[in-house]
Amino acid sequence: MAITGAAELLAAWEAGLGEPAVGRALLLHRTARPDVAAGRLPVLPVGEREADLFTLRRALFGERMQVRLECAACGADMEFDLDAGELARSLGGRTGGAFGSPAGGDGVAAGSGDVADGIAASVAAVHSAAESDGFVGGGGPDGPAPGACDSSAAGPGSVIRVRQDGWDVEFRLPGVGDLAAAARSGDPRAALLARCLVSAVRDGAAVSGADLPAAVQHRIAEAVEAADPGADLTLNVACPECGQATRAELDIASYLWTELDSWARDVLLDVHLLATAYGWSEPEILALSPTRRRYYLELCADV
Secondary structure, eight states: OOOOSHHHHHHHHHHHTTSOHHHHHHHHHHHHOTTSOGGGGGGSBHHHHHHHHHHHHHHHHOSEEEEEEEOTTTOOEEEEEEEHHHHHHHTTSOOOOOOOOGGGSSOOOOOOHHHHTOOOSSSSHHHHHHHHTTOSSSSOTTOOOSSEEEEOOSSTTOEEEEEETTEEEEEEOOBHHHHHHHHTSSOHHHHHHHHHEEEEEETTEEOOGGGOOHHHHHHHHHHHHHHSGGGOOEEEEEOTTTOOEEEEEOOHHHHHHHHHHHHHHHHHHHHHHHHHHHOOOHHHHHTSOHHHHHHHHHHHHHO
16 A cells, blocks of 8 residues: 555654665655565665656655756856656656555645755765776776676566676676665675675686676676666766766655655644644644645634
8 A cells, every 4th residue: 555644654754764874765665665575675676666766756746856966067056957757767667656645635845955955976875885996887987898798687686697808707686685785884896796796707717706807897887787777877967157067876765865854844843833723633633635734824824
């Protein structure tokens, strides 16, 4: 059953307050996919989770996403809007969803400055750390490395095979749980490689993942990106002041949590004001539609 009421959303927000970013992302994914067993969510491809979170975000807060970003070249403050529907379609995931707006009413108003700051300069810690080592997300600026690569369609347990310079490597497509576990280690790149490496053979002899050369790791990164393209959403924004492009990665889980947090605090303030004015309980106030709550708040202000 999808979350459709303000009380349920507030409960989800409260549960996430004490969680790290990884835990909040999983909680949001559970909210987005109540049809999937909780134990199965961590093995889903990262791109599928991102598509699910975009679907949830659109259902709760609408299509328009406000983003604020500093130009890497001149430092200018850039503000612009993104279309959540277009982003979801770019991920190749579901663009619909059986999600109701909070309290079944008018949805949630978004767009405060705090929400606009919900763009992340990098994705999760494992993404930024691994990408800096050329392991996740595109294979570096020099383009694809030579070599053969076979990969199945993105899905739990998909295996990617890379053959290059005498190497024959099989690598399992990382799931959400793999990234979360790797992020908790001291060396996320090495941890992710160790978790997902199926086999590595060099000139007929089996070797460990620690011995994989950088060129092979880059090739694996390209194969992962091809098999799960929605796992890494990168924005290239041209600065209106200097014309230079700034690259940033949009972390939809962090962005959505920022919006949910802002909405929850506003709703709790409404509850406080209405409970003080009318003596109603929290469940009674949350049962009101957003339109009726706003109307009663306006009446309180006029008294």
